[in-house]
Amino acid sequence: MARALFIIDVQNDFIEGGALGVEGGTAVANGISKLLSEHREAYDYVIASRDWHDPESSNGGHFALEGEPDYRSSWPVHCVAGTWGAEYHDELTTNAIDHHVRKGQGEPAYSIYEGTTEEGGTVHELLDANGVTDVDIAGLATDHCVRASALDAIEHGRHVRIITDLIAGVSPETSRAAIAELAHAGADLVTSDLVER
Template identity: 65%
Template sequence: MTRALFIIDVQNDFTEGGALAVEGGAAVAARISTYLAAHPERYDAVFASRDWHDAAGDNGGHFAPSDAVPDFVSTWPVHCVAGTTGAEYHPALDTSAVTLHVRKGQGVPAYSIFEGTTDGGGTVSEALDRLGVTDIDVVGLATDYCVVASALDGLASARTVRVLDDLVAGVAADSSATALARVTEAGASVLPSSAA
């Protein structure tokens, strides 16, 4: 068994004070760092994704037009623009254990880490195959959007997936609970990091 950790979008714009802040996002960043420090040998690979949107244009309709109100379903305020502070990892997230950085949403809408590319220009699926990854743990932001999309795509890639529910935070409690129910129904496990 080869296990990877997916750290999803723990970025300044998705934490308190950011353009699309998730309540508890900064605390999740710190807890992920503590968890990795306590278990340095648990993962054979650590992937960390970031939204990395183009500054020009609407990124395939992902950004709401300046004269329109975002619907927060398929259109969003401007966030995580490439090269800005908002797109950087939250400072409480220690990225020293990250072995593969992934950028997603470069000009198009993207939620799942599988829609991104590694710094080397490859896909996440290619990297998982190359590393022989059979099992994936998922943590990060936001539970009800990019975490659930990444977990479901992990299952679709025929791997065992677990979501560590104390290392995620969502936009809303109801939609986060629904997201975790969806991944459970699809075959993933949802458990605290203490039981991982």
């Protein structure tokens, strides 16, 4: 049995002050770094995703280039490949990350499973190749990419834990709904102080 930590989209554009900043995003970045400094041995693999959207493109309608975004399926421009907004937040310790995943290149993508590793493979292939059965999830945003990544991990047969003090969402209402949905789907809800080998 191997365990992985998914770090979902802890990027400048999703932190306070970014294009789609989430309240509590900086605290999440700090909390994940603290977890990795104290309990890196709890994880066989640390896998981090980033939105990495194409410039000068709607990315399959993901960017509202004309009219107002609906904040459900269309959004303001964010996390454009190669820009400051797409980079990991400075408070996130990146030297503990084993695999980097980019998603949303030319199309909408919320789940880490929709991304591509630096080696060109999928997260599903990566986990299977390394015998990963258990996945902990932290990051941004609870009600969108964390939710989608966790549901996909459950669908692919992983035992999933959501680290509830290391996530933050776009809105309290939709975040609560997402957490309830994930618990109903089989995810365990834990706090970072319970993470240990």
